[in-house]
Amino acid sequence: MAVSSGCGAVRSCLGVLNQAFPLHTARSVTDMEAALQLVRNVVPPLAAWKHKGQAGRIGVVGGCPEYTGAPYFAAISALKVGADLSHVFTTQDAAPVIKSYSPELIVHPVLDSPSAVQDVEKWLPRLHALVVGPGLGRDDVLLENVKGILEASKTRGIPIVIDADGLWLVAQQPALIQGYQKAVLTPNHVEFSRLAEAVLGDPLDGRDRYRSVQRLSQALGNVTVVQKGEQDVISDGGQALTCSREGSGRRCGGQGDLLSGSLGVLVHWALLAGPEKTNGSSPLLVAAFGACALTRQCARQAFQKHGRATTATDMIRELGPAFSRLFETSAGADGGVAPTGELRL
Numbered sequence: 185m186a187v188s189s190g191c192g193a194v195r196s197c198l199g200v201l202n203q204a205f206p207l208h209t210a211r212s213v214t215d216m217e218a219a220l221q222l223v224r225n226v227v228p229p230l231a232a233w234k235h236k237g238q239a240g241r242i243g244v245v246g247g248c249p250e251y252t253g254a255p256y257f258a259a260i261s262a263l264k265v266g267a268d269l270s271h272v273f274t275t276q277d278a279a280p281v282i283k284s285y286s287p288e289l290i291v292h293p294v295l296d297s298p299s300a301v302q303d304v305e306k307w308l309p310r311l312h313a314l315v316v317g318p319g320l321g322r323d324d325v326l327l328e329n330v331k332g333i334l335e336a337s338k339t340r341g342i343p344i345v346i347d348a349d350g351l352w353l354v355a356q357q358p359a360l361i362q363g364y365q366k367a368v369l370t371p372n373h374v375e376f377s378r379l380a381e382a383v384l385g386d387p388l389d390g391r392d393r394y395r396s397v398q399r400l401s402q403a404l405g406n407v408t409v410v411q412k413g414e415q416d417v418i419s420d421g422g423q424a425l426t427c428s429r430e431g432s433g434r435r436c437g438g439q440g441d442l443l444s445g446s447l448g449v450l451v452h453w454a455l456l457a458g459p460e461k462t463n464g465s466s467p468l469l470v471a472a473f474g475a476c477a478l479t480r481q482c483a484r485q486a487f488q489k490h491g492r493a494t495t496a497t498d499m500i501r502e503l504g505p506a507f508s509r510l511f512e513t514s515a516g517a518d519g520g521v522a523p524t525g526e527l528r529l
C-alpha cells in the first residue's frame with residue numbers, strides 16, 4: 185500500500201531533460217524507473233478515513249451483442265487496479281450477459297435506447313473517468329449515441345479514454361475530440377493507421393513511431409495518444425515516452441481492454457494528484473505509462489504461469505500482484521530482467 189511521495193532524483197532528471205532539449209529533438213535516456221516513480225507518486229494511499237467512491241468511480245461505454253468480453257475486461261480491470269465502483273453502459277442485449285460475468289459491475293442496459301444520452305448523462309456527475317469503445321461495435325445508432333455521450337462528458341470536463349470502436353468514431357469525426365486535453369486515445373496498430381490516415385492524411389511512417397505519434401497528438405490539439413505495440417509509444421504532442429517493459433509473446437484478445445480500463449483509473453488519479461506530483465510532466469502521460477507498464481507486467485506474470493494457454497482472464501488475475509510489484513515498492517522490484525524505457529522530448 186505504501187506509496188512514496190518523494191521523487192528528488194526523478195524531478196532533477198526530468199527537469200534537466202525538459203530544459204535541455206527543445207521539442208522534437210531526437211534525444212533519449214533510459215528512464216523506466218524514473219517514470220515508474222512518477223506513477224507511484226499519483227497512486228492514492230489506502231486509508232481508513234476514506235469512503236467508498238473516493239478511489240474512483242469509472243464508467244465504461246461499450247459492449248454489444250457480439251462483444252461482451254471487451255467491456256467486462258475493461259470494467260473489471262478498473263476495479264482491480266483500485267477503483268471503488270465500475271459502471272458499464274451497454275446495450276439491452278449485452279447487459280445481462282455482462283452482469284453474469286461478474287456481480288461486481290454495475291451494468292446499465294441503455295446504450296441502444298432512444299434516451300441513451302440522457303440516461304448516461306444522469307450518471308456523469310458521479311463518474312471520475314469514462315472509457316469509451318471496448319466492444320462497442322460499429323452500429324450507426326450506437327455510434328450516434330456515443331457521440332452525444334462524448335459531447336456531454338466533455339462539457340463536464342470528465343477525463344475520457346478512447347479505445348477500440350470509439351477510435352473508429354474519432355477517425356470518422358476527429359472534431360469530436362479535437363483539443364480536448366483530458367482525452368487519451370489508445371490505438372493498436374490498425375487503429376493508429378486509420379487515425380493517422382483520417383487526421384494527417386498520411387499513411388503511417390513506420391520508421392519513426394515517435395514522430396508519428398507526436399504528429400497525431402499535435403494534429404488533434406495535444407490529445408494524449410498511446411500507440412500500442414511491441415513497444416508502446418505515448419505522446420501528448422510535446423513529450424514522448426516509450427514503454428518497452430517485458431510482456432509476453434501471447435497476443436490473445438482483450439489485453440488492450442485491460443489496458444484501457446486500468447488507464448481510466450490511473451488518469452483519474454494522475455489528474456487528481458496534478459503536475460506537482462508528476463514533476464511538471466503531463467499527468468495523462470504518466471498515467472498512460474503506468475497503464476502500459478502494468479498491462480505488460482500482467483502479461484509477463486500470466487505467461488510465466490500459463491504459457492501458451494494465457495488469456496486475458498489470466499492477465500486480469502495478475503493485476504493485484506503486478507500493481508504491487510510495480511507501484512507499491514520503493515524500487516519497482518523486477519526479479520532480475522532489466523526494464524527499459526525511454527523519454528524523448
Ligand SMILES: NC(=O)C1=CN([C@@H]2O[C@H](COP(=O)(O)OP(=O)(O)OC[C@H]3O[C@@H](n4cnc5c(N)ncnc54)[C@H](OP(=O)(O)O)[C@@H]3O)[C@@H](O)[C@H]2O)[C@@H](O)CC1
Nearest residue numbers: 251252253254318319320321348349373374375437438441
Ligand atoms: N472478447 C471480446 O469481446 C473482445 C472484443 N474486442 C472488440 O472487438 C472489436 C474489434 O476490435 P479489433 O481490435 O479486433 O479490431 P481492429 O483493430 O479493427 O483489428 C481487426 C484486424 O486487424 C488486424 N490487426 C489487429 N492488430 C494488428 C496488429 N498489431 N498488426 C497487424 N494487424 C493487426 C487483424 O486482422 P488480420 O490482418 O490478422 O486479418 C485484426 O483481426 C472492438 O470492439 C474490440 O473492443 C477486442 O477488444 C478483443 C476482445
Ligand SMILES: Nc1ncnc2c1ncn2[C@@H]1O[C@H](COP(=O)(O)OP(=O)(O)OP(=O)(O)O)[C@@H](O)[C@H]1O
Nearest residue numbers: 372412413414416431437438439440441443479480
Ligand atoms: N508485439 C508485442 N509485444 C509485446 N507486447 C505487446 C505487443 N503488441 C501489443 N503488446 C501489448 O499488449 C497490450 C495490448 O495491445 P494490443 O495491440 O494487443 O491491443 P488491442 O489490439 O487493442 O487488444 P484487444 O484485443 O484488447 O483489442 C499493450 O499493453 C501492448 O503493450
Ligand SMILES: [Mg+2]
Nearest residue numbers: 348372440441
Ligand atoms: Mg482493442
